[in-house]
Amino acid sequence: MHNDKEQQFNEHLKIITTTAANDLVEQKGNLSPFDNRKNNDVLSPLNGFPLTITHKFNKDEIRMKIKNAFEMHGLNKTPFEFAVTPTSMIGEQVESSNFNMLAQDTVNNISLVYPLISPSGSISEGVSPEELLIIVVPGIKNIIWKQMSWMVVASVLFTILIFTAFFMTLKALLKQKKLSEIKSDFINNMTHEFKTPLATISLAVDALKNEKVMQDRNKTEYFTGIIKEENKRMNKQVETILQAALLDKQQIQLNLKTLHAHDLINSAINNIKLPVEEKQGKLDISFEASNDLIVADEVHFINLVNNLLDNAVKYSKDNLTIKLCTQNINSQFRIKIEDNGIGMNKETVHRIFEKFYRAHTGNLHNVKGFGLGLSYVKTIVNAHHGKIKVESTLGKGSCFTIDMPQKI
Numbered sequence: 001m002h003n004d005k006e007q008q009f010n011e012h013l014k015i016i017t018t019t020a021a022n023d024l025v026e027q028k029g030n031l032s033p034f035d036n037r038k039n040n041d042v043l044s045p046l047n048g049f050p051l052t053i054t055h056k057f058n059k060d061e062i063r064m065k066i067k068n069a070f071e072m073h074g075l076n077k078t079p080f081e082f083a084v085t086p087t088s089m090i091g092e093q094v095e096s097s098n099f100n101m102l103a104q105d106t107v108n109n110i111s112l113v114y115p116l117i118s119p120s121g122s123i124s125e126g127v128s129p130e131e132l133l134i135i136v137v138p139g140i141k142n143i144i145w146k147q148m149s150w151m152v153v154a155s156v157l158f159t160i161l162i163f164t165a166f167f168m169t170l171k172a173l174l175k176q177k178k179l180s181e182i183k184s185d186f187i188n189n190m191t192h193e194f195k196t197p198l199a200t201i202s203l204a205v206d207a208l209k210n211e212k213v214m215q216d217r218n219k220t221e222y223f224t225g226i227i228k229e230e231n232k233r234m235n236k237q238v239e240t241i242l243q244a245a246l247l248d249k250q251q252i253q254l255n256l257k258t259l260h261a262h263d264l265i266n267s268a269i270n271n272i273k274l275p276v277e278e279k280q281g282k283l284d285i286s287f288e289a290s291n292d293l294i295v296a297d298e299v300h301f302i303n304l305v306n307n308l309l310d311n312a313v314k315y316s317k318d319n320l321t322i323k324l325c326t327q328n329i330n331s332q333f334r335i336k337i338e339d340n341g342i343g344m345n346k347e348t349v350h351r352i353f354e355k356f357y358r359a360h361t362g363n364l365h366n367v368k369g370f371g372l373g374l375s376y377v378k379t380i381v382n383a384h385h386g387k388i389k390v391e392s393t394l395g396k397g398s399c400f401t402i403d404m405p406q407k408i
C-alpha cells in the first residue's frame with residue numbers, strides 16, 4: 001500500500017513539475033529576444049540572448065510559480081526546494097537556499113527534473129538556450145506516511161470494529177446454545193420429577209381398586225398415605241417452579257418482622273430430620289449466637305434454610321453429617337451449614353447461584369432438581385440485604401455461610 005501511495009505521489013509531483021515548468025516556459029516564449037526586462041544593460045553581448053528563465057524571473061517569482069502549481073494540485077503544505085539551471089554555457093543557475101544539501105540525499109528526498117524548452121511556434125523556439133527545472137521534495141517517506149496515517153488509523157479502527165462484532169456475535173451464539181441446553185435440561189428434569197409421583201399415584205389407585213385392599217383398612221390407609229405423600233411432593237415441585245417465576249418478575253414481597261432466627265431454623269431442621277434419618281446421617285446443631293433476633297420474612301427465611309439443608313442431604317455421600325451453627329459476628333447473624341458430601345469444583349462454585357445451573361459431572365444426574373434452589377436462596381438473602389458465601393472442595397464437602405443484618 002505504501003509503495004502504491006509513493007508511486008501515486010510521484011505521479012502527482014511529476015504533474016506539478018510539468019505545470020510549473022509550462023508556466024515558466026509559456027512566459028519565456030512570449031518574449032522577443034530583445035525584450036529584456038531584467039535590466040537595461042543593452043551593451044552586453046549576452047543581451048542578444050536574454051531569454052533564459054533566470055533572466056526573466058527572480059528566485060521568489062520562480063518559487064511562487066512552483067508553489068502555485070503545488071496549490072493547484074492540493075499539496076499546499078508540501079515543502080520543496082528548487083533550482084533552474086542552464087544546460088549550456090549561457091545563463092546562470094538560480095537555486096533555493098537548501099537545494100544543494102537536499103538534492104544530494106536521493107534516498108529520503110525525491111528530485112524531479114524537467115527541461116524548460118520554449119513551446120513550438122513561439123518566437124523564441126530554437127533560439128533560446130535550454131534550462132532545466134529541478135524540484136526537490138524532502139522527507140518523501142514522512143510525507144507519504146503522514147498522508148496515509150488517517151488510512152492506517154481508520155483501518156485499525158475498522159479491524160477492531162470487525163473483531164468486536166465477531167466476538168459479540170460468537171458470545172451471543174454461545175449464550176443461545178447454553179440457554180437452549182438449559183431449557184432442554186429443565187424440561188427433562190421437570191418431566192422426570194412429575195413422572196415418578198404420577199406413576200406411583202397411578203399404581204396406588206390401581207391397588208386401592210382391588211377388592212382385597214378395599215376390605216383391609218390398614219392397606220387402604222397405607223395406599224392413600226402414599227397418594228398424599230406423592231401429592232405433597234408434586235406440590236413442592238410446582239412451588240419451586242412458581243417461586244422461580246416470581247423471582248423472574250421481581251415480584252418478591254417480603255413480609256418483614258422481627259423474629260427469633262433459632263425458631264425459624266428449628267422448623268427447617270424439623271423438615272429435614274426424616275430424610276437425614278433415611279440416609280442414616282447425623283445432624284450436628286450448635287446455636288452459638290446469643291442474640292438471634294433478625295428482621296426477616298418468616299416463610300422465605302425458612303425456605304432458604306430448607307433449601308440449603310435439602311442440598312446437603314441431596315449431594316451427600318456415605319456417613320452424612322450436617323453441621324449447622326449460628327454466631328453473632330460484627331452485628332450480623334451468621335448461619336453456617338456444612339456438609340461432608342460430594343463437594344463442588346471451582347467452576348460449579350462460581351455458577352451455583354445461576355438460575356437452572358446444575359453440575360453435570362459425577363453421578364449427579366441421579367439427583368433430581370431444577371437448578372433453581374440456590375438462585376432462590378441468593379435472591380432471598382439479597383432481598384434481606386444479607387450476604388452468602390460458599391466454600392467447597394470436590395469430594396470433601398461444602399460450607400454455606402449466610403450473614404443476615406440484625407436488629408439489636
Ligand code: ADP
Pocket residue numbers: 311312314315339341342343344348352357358359360364368369370371372373374375397398
Ligand atoms: P438443584 O439442587 O435443584 O440442582 P440448586 O440451585 O439447589 O439446584 O443447586 C445447584 C447445583 O449446585 C446443584 O445441581 C449441585 O450441582 C450444586 N450443589 C448445591 N448444593 C450442593 C452441596 N451441598 N454439595 C454439592 N453440590 C451442591
